[in-house]
Amino acid sequence: MTPLLNDDVALVIHPNMTNDKWNGTxxxxxxxxxxxxxxxxxxxxxxxxxxxxxxxxxxxxxxxAFAQRISQELERMAEAGELISHTGNKDNVISIDxxxxxxxxx
Numbered sequence: 348m349t350p351l352l353n354d355d356v357a358l359v360i361h362p363n364m365t366n367d368k369w370n371g372t373x374x375x376x377x378x379x380x381x382x383x384x385x386x387x388x389x390x391x392x393x394x395x396x397x398x399x400x401x402x403x404x405x406x407x408x409x410x411x412a413f414a415q416r417i418s419q420e421l422e423r424m425a426e427a428g429e430l431i432s433h434t435g436n437k438d439n440v441i442s443i444d445x446x447x448x449x450x451x452x453x
Contacts, residue, residue: 353383356393358400375404 351357361374377397382390406413424430
C-alpha cells in the first residue's frame with residue numbers, strides 16, 4: 348500500500364478489541380493529511396465523498412436491503428477479478444487489500 352501523502356484523505360476502519368479479540372465492531376474514521384496542492388473547495392468536495400462512504404457504511408448496518416446489494420456487488424467484483432484479496436495466515440480469513448479503480452464519478 349502506498350503511504351499517505353499530502354492532500355490524501357483516507358477512510359480508516361479500526362477494529363474494536365475486547366480481551367485481545369475482535370468484538371465484531373469497528374470505528375470508521377476519516378483521516379485528512381496536510382493540504383498542499385488542493386484548494387479548500389476541492390477538499391470540501393473530497394471530504395463530502397468520504398462522508399458519503401461513512402453514510403453507506405451506516406446504511407450497511409441499518410438497511411438490510413442495502414447491505415444485500417453491497418454484498419452482491421462485492422461478490423460480482425470478486426468473481427470479475429476486480430478485487431485483490433489474500434488468504435491470511437490465521438483461520439484462513441480472506442481480507443480485501445485493495446480496490447480497483449471504478450468507472451464514473453464518486
